[in-house]
Amino acid sequence: MNRRSALKLGVSALAGLYLSPLLGQSKILETPAFKGTFEPTWDSLAKYQTPTWFRDAKFGMWAHWGPQCEPEAGDWYARGMYQEGSRQYKFHLEKYGHPSKFGFKDVINVWKADKWNPEELVNLYKDSGAKYFMAMANHHDNLDLYDSKFQPHWNSTKIGPNKDIIGGWEKAARKAGLPFAVSIHAAHAWTWYESAQGSDKEGALAGVPYDGKLTKADGKGTWWEGLDPQELYAQNHPLSAVSSDRGSIHKQWDWAEGASIPSTAYCENFHDRTIDLIDKYNPDMIYFDDTALPLWPVSDAGLRITAHLYNKSLEKNKTVQTVVTGKILNEQQRKAIVWDIEKGQSNSIEPLPWQTDTCIGNWHYDRGIYNNKRYKSAKTVIHTLIDVVSKNGNLMLNIPVRGDGSIDELEREIVKEIGVWMKLNSKSIYGTRPWKIFGEGPQQESAGALTAQGFNEGKGKPYTSEDIRFAQKDKKLYATVMAWPENGTAIIKSLGKSSPHYTEKIKQIQLVSTGEKLKFKQHSDALEVYFPNQKPEASYANALEII
Structure with missing residues (x-):
């Protein structure tokens, strides 16, 4: 039986089937x-x-670190x-x-890893919102x-x-x-x-x-x-x-x-x-x-x-509290394990929780990226997180570790800047669930399709104040405006009075980062939200709490 024939048996029948190194032959593993x-x-x-812990967490950090980081010359x-x-x-x-x-x-x-301090790094990542x-x-x-x-x-x-x-x-x-x-x-x-x-x-x-x-x-x-x-x-x-x-x-x-x-x-x-x-x-x-x-x-x-x-996990906790991720999954496999998308994200709300994994540089530390200052910005990371969360996903972010076990000062600054936004806006991220639609705006129209295990990140247009991403929690709707509206007004078309998505009367809108209540006007075709004159920190993404 060759491999192609074996695949026609279906995934259930393949359990236990092992194709021997003698191509074209097969045997059943006697486990x-x-x-x-x-x-x-x-x-x-x-x-x-x-x-639930995984669905609520939304944001994790990763040390993709081993001996291939010792040369500091990149992936593979x-x-x-x-x-x-x-x-x-x-x-x-x-x-x-x-x-x-x-x-x-x-x-x-x-490879000696002589500057590795795991407690310091993990605490840094936790403080940044992981x-x-x-x-x-x-x-x-x-x-x-x-x-x-x-x-x-x-x-x-x-x-x-x-x-x-x-x-x-x-x-x-x-x-x-x-x-x-x-x-x-x-x-x-x-x-x-x-x-x-x-x-x-x-x-x-x-x-x-x-x-x-x-x-x-x-x-x-x-x-x-x-x-x-x-x-x-x-x-x-x-x-x-x-x-x-x-x-x-x-x-x-x-x-x-x-x-x-x-x-x-x-x-x-x-x-x-x-x-x-x-x-x-x-x-x-x-x-x-x-x-x-x-x-x-x-x-x-x-x-x-x-x-x-x-x-x-089941024996210890009475319910399964562990997670396994895999890539390029069919519909049945996505029920069995969590779908992971490498360096990319879904273009729609997924019915089951998923995760994207990406990094601010290369997977393994690359001195060239540091020298040329080519790391992803905190802004890019936060925009990715907000988009992924709106579609029922989590973000796993790798901070490349040098061969000696340390991270460089540019990476450290990015991590801290991520933490600034998360401290101000995290209630719009943690514990949320997708809303009826994930968002609106021109960015999604330009987003790239998934290829192989992912690889569609960064292919769309930059986010603007016309791009909105939604999430919900505790009967509150969070609408994140993905840039500060320079004319002072955010327009959200999906929340107009005639919209089929939000049929309740809006009572209050609050800027999550400062707690300030904002004035608004709901028209038939759109909701206008009037932003304050003073920008808060990290105003490249602005979460609104709507009740």
Whole structure:
């Protein structure tokens, strides 16, 4: 049975189906009987209900931080450094040497995280308005950032900083009273690291293999003597189809289009590592950087992990209080886990809670963005948050962390500025629910469509005072005017007397940031709200409370 035929079986029948590395053959994984209310099938997981804490929180902050931040050269460094001629390859040659002699395992070794203060950073994020905090537990580079029983040699307690990174973040989050989330990306190391199997095609070292195929025996006399690089790189397998095409991995993200299919041992090791993480650190939320769930549909490992997390929470809390997110979900899958949109947002009110994840720079710290002052502004972040909340979503914002564990002064200023707006206006954000419509105005007309897992942020026109976003809470309507009206009057067409959306008589309108009651006039076709002469702080988004 080939993969395309298998997909026709439907999601329920695929639970437990594993496609072997011998493409075109399949077998059923013989996993032990699963105990618990939730079983590892999409049908069973679809009984899930998103917990209230997540729906109320609206805004979380993320430390997408690991050894790939050590070079401070941007995203996917552990892949790009092996791609001859690329920016990161050239950077690596200059800073570290040739990747046949100094590979990513060696980058991990020099990463020390010596300025990391998790409590200070988590408190900064909490003060800025974040209601939950997420830390990266592993990336595609396959290093576990915790005391990992099933990745015992290649984890941050044994190599690099020799610190339990997740343990430190968790302790800080719990002390701050924030729900603690982890992001997990390692399922893709199998194909993502394939560039490490290559070699230069030109130059003095042409044909000399990079370090991606090294074995334990090769380490004699080196700093990594006794360690097996294959436990990290996982490259003892044939390359995926068109692996030399740098963009091919994106087409193969769901293990299609000729992707090399992971072995059973690889899938089960990923499963065991993740269960170990759950049982040791008790995360309130897991973010998976995968199509649907990790290794789906070639393994049911992700289904089993999710069922385990839900059952564990159910046993402890009587209701499921944990969250799992995944990308590119069909209708049934969106009932089972929370839909995550990467660097983008929905263009309508979604019937189920969802989340967008984005960052103010690159996912991994990039010194070039700092030097050129290309971070997203607090204004952009706040506009994104308001728009996402109006459509039943949450915003997870990454603040890139430097290799040493600190954030730079430009990032710190942005975080503090976000906090200024949130302190003044957060009652229009926390605990709200979508209204009958999400908003009005010209910005939405120019918004980009979702592509793949998202990537439509920033494609629309800038917000103006004609753009309004709505949310409701406690019988109060919040209408946020997305810029200060320079003529002093905000016009809200959806709240005119003839509007089918708001049929009650408006008694009072208050500027949330100052508490000032505003004069208004409701016409048949629109509501006019007269703004004060004095602008409050952070007046690039102005929440109105309407009763």
